[in-house]
Amino acid sequence: MEFKTLTQQRSALDTGQISAVELTQYYLDRIKQQDDTINSFITVTESHALAQAKAADAVIAANKQGPLTGIPLAQKDIFCTQGIKTTCGSKMLDNFLPPYDATVVKKLDAAGMVMLGKTNMDEFAMGSSNETSYYGAVKNPWDHSCVPGGSSGGAAACIAAGFTPVATGSDTGGSIRQPAALCGITGIKPTYGLVSRYGMIAFASSLDQAGPMAHTAQDCAHVLAAMCGYDNNDSTSLNRTCDDVTSSLDSDIKGLKVGLPKPFFDDALNPLIAACLDEVKATLEKLGATCVDVDLPNMHLSVPAYYIVAPAEASSNLSRYDGVRFGYRCENPKSLDDLYCRTRAEGFGAEVKRRIIVGTYALSAGFYEAYYRKARRIRTLISNDFTRVFEQVDVLLGPTTPTTAFKLGEKTQDPVSMYLNDIYTIAVNLAGLPALSAPAGFISGMPVGLQLIGPAFSEAKLLNVAHRYQQVTDHHLQSPNQ
Amino acid sequence: MELQEVEQLAKLARLKIDQDHAEQLRTECSKIVALASQLASVDTEGVPAMAHPHEVSQPLRPDEVTESSCKDALMALAPAQEEGLFLVPKVIEEA
Numbered sequence: 001m002e003f004k005t006l007t008q009q010r011s012a013l014d015t016g017q018i019s020a021v022e023l024t025q026y027y028l029d030r031i032k033q034q035d036d037t038i039n040s041f042i043t044v045t046e047s048h049a050l051a052q053a054k055a056a057d058a059v060i061a062a063n064k065q066g067p068l069t070g071i072p073l074a075q076k077d078i079f080c081t082q083g084i085k086t087t088c089g090s091k092m093l094d095n096f097l098p099p100y101d102a103t104v105v106k107k108l109d110a111a112g113m114v115m116l117g118k119t120n121m122d123e124f125a126m127g128s129s130n131e132t133s134y135y136g137a138v139k140n141p142w143d144h145s146c147v148p149g150g151s152s153g154g155a156a157a158c159i160a161a162g163f164t165p166v167a168t169g170s171d172t173g174g175s176i177r178q179p180a181a182l183c184g185i186t187g188i189k190p191t192y193g194l195v196s197r198y199g200m201i202a203f204a205s206s207l208d209q210a211g212p213m214a215h216t217a218q219d220c221a222h223v224l225a226a227m228c229g230y231d232n233n234d235s236t237s238l239n240r241t242c243d244d245v246t247s248s249l250d251s252d253i254k255g256l257k258v259g260l261p262k263p264f265f266d267d268a269l270n271p272l273i274a275a276c277l278d279e280v281k282a283t284l285e286k287l288g289a290t291c292v293d294v295d296l297p298n299m300h301l302s303v304p305a306y307y308i309v310a311p312a313e314a315s316s317n318l319s320r321y322d323g324v325r326f327g328y329r330c331e332n333p334k335s336l337d338d339l340y341c342r343t344r345a346e347g348f349g350a351e352v353k354r355r356i357i358v359g360t361y362a363l364s365a366g367f368y369e370a371y372y373r374k375a376r377r378i379r380t381l382i383s384n385d386f387t388r389v390f391e392q393v394d395v396l397l398g399p400t401t402p403t404t405a406f407k408l409g410e411k412t413q414d415p416v417s418m419y420l421n422d423i424y425t426i427a428v429n430l431a432g433l434p435a436l437s438a439p440a441g442f443i444s445g446m447p448v449g450l451q452l453i454g455p456a457f458s459e460a461k462l463l464n465v466a467h468r469y470q471q472v473t474d475h476h477l478q479s480p481n482q
Numbered sequence: 483m484e485l486q487e488v489e490q491l492a493k494l495a496r497l498k499i500d501q502d503h504a505e506q507l508r509t510e511c512s513k514i515v516a517l518a519s520q521l522a523s524v525d526t527e528g529v530p531a532m533a534h535p536h537e538v539s540q541p542l543r544p545d546e547v548t549e550s551s552c553k554d555a556l557m558a559l560a561p562a563q564e565e566g567l568f569l570v571p572k573v574i575e576e577a
Contacts, residue, residue: 099555192535206534235541236534304520311514315495322496324568329561333571337496345498353497357488357507358514360495374521376531381524383535416513432535456536 004477006071006165006219013060013070020060020070024053024114027072031116031163037144040158042077042135043085044117052114059112067222067246069112074167076155077118078125079105079210080199088201089121089133089151092321092328092347102199103231104168104210111226116164120154123349124318125175125203127151128421131412132351139408140183142446142480146405149179155213156183160447160480166214166223170200172207173306174400174425177437180213181400181449184439186466186476187213188220191456192432193238195224196231204313205236207306207429216476217438217466221245224459245460249467254288256465257393263299264398264424264451273399276441276448280397280469287468291397294389298381302427303419305382308362308375309430314352315359321347354415383431390455395465399424400437400449424451434459438466439475447475483512 003009003018012018028046035041049072056070080086080098087093101109109115122132130138130153138153140146141161148157152169156179159167169176171189180187188211195210202208212223228242260281265274281291323329323343330346333339348356362371389396401421411418428435433456440450450469454462470476488508492499499507553566562569 096559099552099559193538232541232543238536238538239541298524301521301524304518307514308518308521319495323561324570325556326559327561335571336573339571340496341498344496345500348497354507354510354514356495356497357491357511358518360491361483361487361511361515362518364491364494370522371518373531374524374526375518376533377526377529378521378524379532379535380529381526383532415510416517419514419517430535 004165005215006222007216009071009165010067014065020053020056020114021050023070024049024072024116027116027164034161035163037139038141038157038161039136039138040120040154040161040163041074041117042087042089042120042154045084045115048084049114049116056112056114066111068108068226071113071166072116072164073108073113074116074119074155074158074164075105076152076168076170077121078170078201079168080201081105081118084118086118086201087134088125089123089135090347090349090352091134094134094328096327098199100199103196103233104200104227107226107229108168119152119158119167122151122153123352124201124314125151125170125172126314126351126355128174128178128418129411130154131408132349134349137408140405142184143405145407146446147182147408149182149405151175152213153179156180156185156187159183159185159213159215162479166212166219168210169213170208170210171429172203172310173429174422176211176213177400177425177435177449177451178422180437182405182447184447184475184478185213185215186217186220186436186438187211188224188436188459188462189428189434190224190228190459191434193236194228194242194459196229196234196237198231198233202317204310205317206313207310216470217436217463218249220436221249221463243457243460245463248460248464251464252288253284253465253468256284256289256395258284258289258291259294259389259393259396260291261294261296261299261389261396261398263296268402268423269399270403272443273403273448276443277397277399277450280440280450283469283472284397284465287472292393294393294396296385296389296427298378298385299427301378302382302430303423305375305378305430306426307358307419308371309379311355311359312362312372313359315356315363318352318356351415379430382427386431386433386455394454395458395462396453398451400451404443404446404448428453432456434462436462436466438470441475442478483508483515
């Protein structure tokens with residue numbers, strides 16, 4: 001593809017080198033030819049996409065286009081799309097046609113984007129490998145025997161495979177950043193509350209946050225600018241003006257103070273990834289940044305705290321799936337209780353059930369104080385650590401994941417070893433901070449991700465640093481051999 | 483976690499547990515709870531429990547109808563319905 005990035009496609013569309021319909025058709029053809037292997041889409045919305053593309057061409061012909069008019073996009077199947085199947089990767093919602101659009105969908109539609117389809121994901125976003133999806137595992141385009149990461153594994157894989165320039169994701173414990181790292185693309189999890197959660201199927205409401213995924217930080221910035229904003233349909237959305245994240249992309253980063261948190265460079269980290277990070281550090285220093293070691297003393301508590309908070313909130317959120325109002329219902333229920341119990345047993349997969357049981361345990365009488373409230377106190381400690389560190393530095397740099405993509409099936413037998421894949425991403429969700437992952441190199445042909453974390457509302461700074469880094473490196477421009 | 487405990491939790495969560503998988507579920511959930519139990523040794527005396535990551539309060543708005551009825555669209559999603567009511571198995575048993 002001559003025009004790989006959103007930015008390149010914008011200029012090709014504006015100069016008439018390609019039409020939105022042609023661009024859309026190009027991606028639809030690629031998906032048709034190659035997604036049987038990757039399995040990154042659950043639903044491809046061909047006629048919907050072509051209609052949107054046609055409308056975009058009319059807008060471009062009238063010279064009324066915005067930065068995203070006519071740009072193709074894949075929506076994670078966690079976002080409700082009116083009249084278009086929205087499954088959240090679950091058998092429970094295999095027949096669900098939402099009666100309304102998520103705010104994110106509405107906003108990106110209004111910006112003139114063309115939705116190619118809905119991407120595969122771990123069931124209810126619970127997973128780090130995309131293997132818990134009812135619709136089958138997604139393959140990593142860089143090595144089909146490896147996982148793409150999760151839960152936004154379909155989103156990351158379809159960008160890496162060249163099926164779309166842009167996708168949406170959601171990140172509860174690393175679900176944008178970890179797959180972005182394992183698939184060699186860029187993705188940003190915004191500050192909690194920046195992007196509306198309305199119509200984004202709930203997993204853990206105090207952690208869930210939607211964000212964009214793309215090849216470059218620059219492309220992510222353009223999509224984020226259209227996604228964010230206050231929404232009175234989401235009581236946790238923040239009523240503040242969004243910062244301009246696109247105009248500062250090229251700003252000089254001379255004098256930037258970068259913190260290297262000690263817990264990110266511990267024994268769990270693959271030494272070859274540590275070496276990639278050394279190079280990132282040297283590149284940022286060449287661009288005028290200074291790097292210093294910092295500590296986050298409570299960071300080691302983030303995985304345990306997360307595995308109380310997330311299952312507790314999930315067990316509550318998922319109680320709505322009862323076989324009565326929408327979604328799957330078991331055959332021939334003998335009683336109301338049988339209807340509930342069998343619908344949920346048959347509709348949910350193993351990982352979702354585990355988390356419901358753990359969440360129910362953490363919230364049950366006698367344990368609430370010891371687990372859920374305790375975990376929320378730990379969140380305060382972790383958040384305070386970040387606040388202290390950001391008094392000394394502007395951003396934090398570390399790896400996104402401890403290893404490159406692992407083999408399909410390698411960790412499915414041991415949930416806890418799967419959870420530990422998110423050791424570097426979870427603390428950010430617990431503190432509600434923004435963080436991005438961007439390509440930082442390769443180990444034996446497999447992508448490595450760098451993670452940049454900033455204080456609340458520092459998306460513009462994070463994208464600026466990543467963009468400057470991408471101007472002098474080419475990891476983000478590599479494509480897997482198809 | 484004991485097997486009986488897992489069965490009780492499954493009952494509370496309205497999840498039918500297959501007897502063949504109950505032991506496996508017990509083992510896996512015990513591991514997760516053991517992971518989370520690391521928190522117990524941390525001194526959090528006087529540390530407030532986080533309700534929202536940012537300094538915000540719950541927004542309020544006037545109690546006004548802001549959208550038209552979408553009852554038909556919502557009812558159309560029901561696995562079983564009759565005359566605008568959700569159908570479920572009989573809940574009142576005969577004496």
